[in-house]
Amino acid sequence: MATFLLIHGGGDVGWYWHLVEERLRAHGHRTFAPDLPDDDSATLDDYVDAATAAVADHEDLVIVGHSYGAYTATLAAQRLSARLLVLLAGMIPAPGESPNEWWANTGYRQAVEEQAALDGGRTGNDDPFISFYNGVPRPIAEEAMRRASHRGESSTVAKTPWPLPTWPSIPTRVILCEDDKFFPAPFLRRLTRSRLALTPDEVPGGHCAALSHPAEITNLLLGYLA
Template identity: 60%
Template sequence: MATFVLIHGAADTGWSWHLVEAELRARGHDVVAPDLPCDDDSAGLREYADTVADAVGGRTDLVVVGHSFGGFTAPLVAERLGADLLVFLAGMIPSPVESPGDWWENTGLGKAVQEQAERDGGLTGHEDPYVGFLHDVPRPLAEEALRRGRDQSSTPSFAPWPLDALPDVPTKAVICEDDRFFPAAFLRRVTAERLGVTPDVIPGGHCVTLSRPKELADLLTGYLPGA
């Protein structure tokens, strides 16, 4: 049995993982999916990692998964708690001393979104969240996700990422084939540059935790030894 430590993205809650959590628990695994203090202006990435570490407690056999902006917190948790595996899910992969606020320009996301929008008729980067973000999530579930959304403090965006390097633990990356927020081709390039690995690809948009929970749980459990 593994303990999956599931870290949500910006302006979100642990609820975004609830369908994946149910799938993982049905397979006999433990799950921790806390709410980060994203609406607290006094909290930065270290406080985000503190929140996750406190929720994990003394659990072992950890698989730490960071979704989207959660990619900046997940390595901090993996390093601190000695995780067995780190997974970036449509994740922002950090570099040493890079602030999250600088990540967007450093990776060239704006240009990538513009180029993909020219190819798909403006769907990528669309300002309507039901089009650009939650397009493949069932509408009632998408509405609930937006209702549960929180403010995202800018505090974590300003400070340099605190590690000198990514943690020395086995690391996987998953990109979403139909992502209209972080286009798949863009994230494939960033993954190659920053991790030196070939990412796995899953169908679905950026909110794959809600649109493809079973497929995502299958992929995550497939990373476990002996799977």
């Protein structure tokens, strides 16, 4: 039995993972998906404290971070000596790089513009049902937005450099979403290869694939345990 610590992305809450949690628990695993602090003065350490406190003394840890949650997940994985670190559509950080700096450093804007030219402006679209929740059933997308409507991200965390000098010495997997309109697949493939020298695994769906394709996400996670 493994323990999965599932860390949500920016502007989101732990409920994001509920469909994956149901499936992991059905296979006999423990899951924890805490809400991270939404205080504007919260620090990156506060985010990591909240994440690690959720799993207490559990062992055999797999830590999964979605999107912005990659910043917290990598630090939690090192602190807890996790068995495995998984980034789902993750913002792969570099040493000394703050979340605010990540966008320019990775060439994100150019990548979005290039993909938008190919898909008629769907990539980078201002409509969250297109950019974030494409492929998610409308009632689930609306519920996700309702649950996260109170949340504000900490500007303190956004300005905090990722503090590790190198990537954690923990087995790492990256999952990208083939129809992601927020982090285009070609962009995330390049980033994964350049920063981690890894080839990402790919699943169908958009940026919030844990809500649109939870079975595929779960199957990958279970496969990693093997």
